[in-house]
Amino acid sequence: MPSQEITTDAVIIGAGISGLIAAHKLLEAGVEVVVLEAAPRVGGRLLTKVLSDGTAFDLGGQWLGPEMWRVTNLVRDLGLATFAQNETGRMDLSAQPLSSMDQLTQAEWAWYTAKISWLVDQVNVERPAETPNASELDVMSVEEWKRQNLESEYLRHLFDQLIRTEYxxxxxxxxxxxxxxSVRSAGGFEDLIDLDGGNHTMRLTEGMQTICTKLAEKLGDRLHLDSQAYELEHSETGVRVISEGFNVNAKHAIVAIPPNQAQRIDFDPVLxxxxMKLMQRLEMGSVIKCFAIYDRPFWRTQTLKAVDPDNLIFDHAMDASSFDDKHPALVAFIGGxxxxxxxxxxxxxxxxAVLENLAMIYGDEALYPRDYFDHDWMTEPFIGGGYxxxxxxxxxxxxxxxxxxPIGRIHFAGTETAVWYYGYVEGAIEAGERSALEVQKALGKEVKEEI
Amino acid sequence: MPSQEITTDAVIIGAGISGLIAAHKLLEAGVEVVVLEAAPRVGGRLLTKVLSDGTAFDLGGQWLGPEMWRVTNLVRDLGLATFAQNETGRMDLSAQPLSSMDQLTQAEWAWYTAKISWLVDQVNVERPAETPNASELDVMSVEEWKRQNLESEYLRHLFDQLIRTEYxxxxxxxxxxxxxxSVRSAGGFEDLIDLDGGNHTMRLTEGMQTICTKLAEKLGDRLHLDSQAYELEHSETGVRVISEGFNVNAKHAIVAIPPNQAQRIDFDPVLxxxxMKLMQRLEMGSVIKCFAIYDRPFWRTQTLKAVDPDNLIFDHAMDASSFDDKHPALVAFIGGxxxxxxxxxxxxxxxxAVLENLAMIYGDEALYPRDYFDHDWMTEPFIGGGYxxxxxxxxxxxxxxxxxxPIGRIHFAGTETAVWYYGYVEGAIEAGERSALEVQKALGKEVKEEI
Structure with missing residues (x-):
């Protein structure tokens, strides 16, 4: 079957939240769009599993925080219900017996975290390379910095666990x-240490992917699934994207995919x-998100057992029950x-292995869930990992x-191009909006300066 | 045009020297092969430009050393002529005025290089992870180690130049x-410091790519150029490679491409x-090799001017004249x-810029070559850089x-899979031979233990 020729104002590659937001902002401004998505679904790193009774579990991005104003506004505008994360039974850094440490260890931890916090505050978030001592800090791995600044073996373990949890x-x-x-971009060091806090307090009743499916519905036949973009031709006058099924001719293109996937598109002329080197060198993290559904939330009424993190395959686990508690659930993240x-x-x-690990923390009842499922993000062909x-x-x-x-008429979105909340849904929205504004301005459209 | 179905014993992906050697070893052992090469030429990182009068210039790998017994034997067996590298006019670390440094600086350099040399000698070359203090040395970038161990700003510059030259x-x-x-794999630290020495003493009169074209001629129609392998299906009973033009069914596959290119093949089932993570994380270096051909080798009769490396875009330059001196030439490498x-x-x-830089070192005569050409290895679509x-x-x-x-019936060759002379032609041959031996053994063929 020959490919269909389409002509439009802007072609957007990727129907994750960033690409979908860009599409909406452009449509609102009177710019026509076509969105090409390689996968058979929208949502990218937002993916919701819906049980037969309609209950939603987020296999990908799951939490929001009150300071993320873009996404909370969006959720409100779309009329989506939220509920609070249940904090009982959390197993992670904040559940570690910090208070039971000896005084020397406590003091070292306080000193270490203060030092990181001080460095975080100095970061130039718009231009990280202009941060004081940027070059010195950039040639060092986090491990190397830890070895130079943290003596206690116990605290080193704790720190590793924290890093794997967040990254x-x-x-x-x-x-x-x-x-x-990235700590500074997402609101500062307190949010990293205090996992109960800021960035992980709210969930969506219908699941996070709903944001994307709602946005996608409004696009109608402007959105094409299963349409991997193979080639992006660009010149001073326009762009042309060759995809599975469609050849889209447009004035501008927005590439809204993770940078590690960009080399799957043949740019002509080459970028x-x-x-290209920069995008190739950014790597996607590795994560498997595991859910166990139980008959009752037994972890809410018992004391967690202290377990050496070295004996666990995951670094944090917590309550992930459905909003109505009809499906009490635990979620655990295997990372790195x-x-x-x-x-x-x-x-x-x-x-x-996951269930045996949960049993070490929450007791033998954890061995017998009524349902178990997990999602290995490394197997997602157009993403390759997470977060x-x-x-x-x-x-x-x-x-x-x-x-x-932007490079000529090619613009870039996706959470990795955000200034604030890099790696979060909030950042993806910022990037989508910014890329849409670039295209609007280039097309001479009026721009509402609301951002 | 439908793809042609072929059935053979072993299918080899990549007609660089490693894949070609594997093909030959297998044919010698009575194993039939098909070689698929994505590019329109053989040779991979060996590429020779031939002038209209037949004179050869190596745009890629150029030198051999006497301790590289595999390649020197091969060159002898193929009847290829060699000649000695002309060392007059070399601009690199060995041309730096080390002797004009003050005594303190000289002593620091001696101490620094002794320390590296000592560490190099401790490397477990077959299992680098089992080297003493491996984990500590691996979390550190070379830059970080330099900052911790080398004080003099001047020596730091010198060291950077050395690293870019070699890597x-x-x-x-x-x-x-x-x-x-990699230093240990290629014969030790003396060869890194003393660029006059071991690994860069000999050249081939007809150019290095000749090794590959000679080997390719013997393969006849077993070799297919312009045949990029898209998919490699593998099971307990065999493999099937889908390429541009051919579907090859075989008992074993040898993947003889750089690891950074492996993700361009869809493995089914996935590796x-x-x-996959390991191959993705290995990155190809960046290099442009520049030749300037002159009427006379003026650099052989004059004193080099000392130039601050910061003012140069390349890190080393040297004589690259044709074997008969009919084409006096300089070669410079832009790296990193x-x-x-x-x-x-x-x-x-x-x-x-290159010519102006050469003039800073060799005088104004360098501004007026009778010919200039360079090769940007990052533009090679199936290699992506060098060395x-x-x-x-x-x-x-x-x-x-x-x-x-090996993974099931998939074997791996290419210089990056070598134990000795990683990154060199010598390593590529070792890897090709080793992969062929694996296939021979798996097929129950007699193995001559000559290696």
Missing amino acids: TIEPKDFSMLFLLY PRRR DDAVFWSDRPAGTRRR QCYAPPGVMTNGFEELRE | TIEPKDFSMLFLLY PRRR DDAVFWSDRPAGTRRR QCYAPPGVMTNGFEELRE
Whole structure:
């Protein structure tokens, strides 16, 4: 079957939340769009599993915080219901017996976290390379910085666990400057340490992917699923995207996919080498998100057992029950090298290991869920992992902030191009809005300066 | 046109020297092969430009050393002529006025290089992760190690220049353990410091690519150019490669491409996540190799001017005249971030910058070559850079040596899977031979234990 020729104002590659937001902002401004999505679904890193009775479980992004004004406004505008995260039974850094540490260890932890906090506050979030001592901080892995600044073996373990929880990568694999930048971008160090806090307090009753399906409905036949973009031709006068099924001719293109996926598109002419290198060097984290549904929320009435993190395959677990508590559930995250290891193991073996681990913390009742499912994000063909791309040492001081700069008529969205809330839904929305504004301005459309 | 179905014993993806050697070893052992090459030429990182009078210039790998017994034997068997590298006029570390340094600086350099040399000797070259203090050395970038161990600003510059010369990457971008491993793999630290020495003494009169074209001729119609492999299906009973034009069914496959290119093949079923991550994380260096041909070799009779390396876009330059001196030539290498920068500049601007730089060292005569050409290795679509893949911090202790392990009926070749002379032609041959032996053994063929 020959490909269908389409002509429009702007073509958007990727129907994650960033691309969908860009599409909506452009339509509102009177700019016509076509959205091409390689997968058979919208949502990207937002993916909701719906049980037969309609109950939603978020296999991907799950939480919101009150300071994320873009997404909370959007959720309100779309009329979506929210509910509070249940904090009983959380197993993570905040559940560690920090208070039972000896005084020396407590003091070292306080000093270490104060030092990081101080560094975080100094980050130039718009231009991370202009942060004081940027080059020194960027050549160091988080692991190396930890070794130079944290003596206690126990605290080193705790810190590793914290890093894997938040970043789904190993401290040895990424730049200290990237850590500082992304913490600052997402609201500061308190939110990293205090997992009960800011960024993880609210959930959507119908699940996070609903945001995307609602937005997609409004696009109608402007959205094409199963339409992987193979080639993006661009010149001074326009762009042309060759995809599975469609050849889209437009005035501008917005590339709204994770940077680690960009090399799957043949750009013609090729993008500047500097940009391609940059996108190639950003790597996606590794994560498997595991749900166990039980008959009753037994973890809410018992004391958690203290378990050496080295004996666990996940770094944090918590309540993930449905909003109405009809499906009491625990969720656990396997991240970093453990995720890579368990991605290669049979599903049944993984299930057993997760449940045995939950039983170590919550008791034997955890061994017998009425349902279990997990999602291995590394198997998503057009994403390749989660939660977000990270920068190995050396990248932040070598053009990182250029990720969001347009190249001719090609614009870039996706949470990795955000200034604030890098890696979050909030950042994805900021990036989608910013890319739409770029296109509006280039087309000479009136711009409402609400942002 | 429908794809042609072929059935054979072993299918080899990649007609660089490693894949070609594997093909030959298998044919010698009575195993039939088909070789698929994505590019329209054989040779991979060996590429020779032939002038109209037949004179050869190597745009890629250029030198051999006497200790590289595999390649020197091969060159002898193929009846190829060699000649000695002309050492007059070399501008690199060995031309720096080390002797004119003050005594303190000289002593620091001696101490620093002794320390690296000592560490190099401790490397477990077969299993780098088992090197003493491997984890500590692997979380550190070369830049970080330099900052901790080298005080003099002048020596730091010198060291950066040395690293870029040998590795075409910036010290901040790769693991200290990788540096130590690759130095040890290629014969030790003396060869790194003393560029006059071991690994860069000999050239081939007809150019290095001749090795590959000679090997390819013997394969006849078993070799298919312009046949990019898209998919590799594999099971317990065999493999099937879907390429541009051919579907090849075989008992075993040898993947003889750089690891950074492996994700361009869809493996079905997917390879273990651990292996895919490993291959993704290895990055290709960045290099542009520039030739200027002159009427006379004026650099052989004059004193080099001392130039601050910061004012140069390349890190080393040297004589590259044709074997008969009919084409006196200089060659310069732009490596690392400079190469990325100059890759994005127009060809004319780059030419002028290179020539002006050569003039700073060799005098104004260098401004007027009778011919100039360069090769930007980042533009090679199925290679993506040069000389070799390197490991960012954290990779060497996380499965690096598994690169060469077969997965079911899939075997791996290419210089990045070698134990000795990683990154060199010598390593590519070792890897090709080893992969052929694996297939021979798996097929129950007699194996001559000559290796």
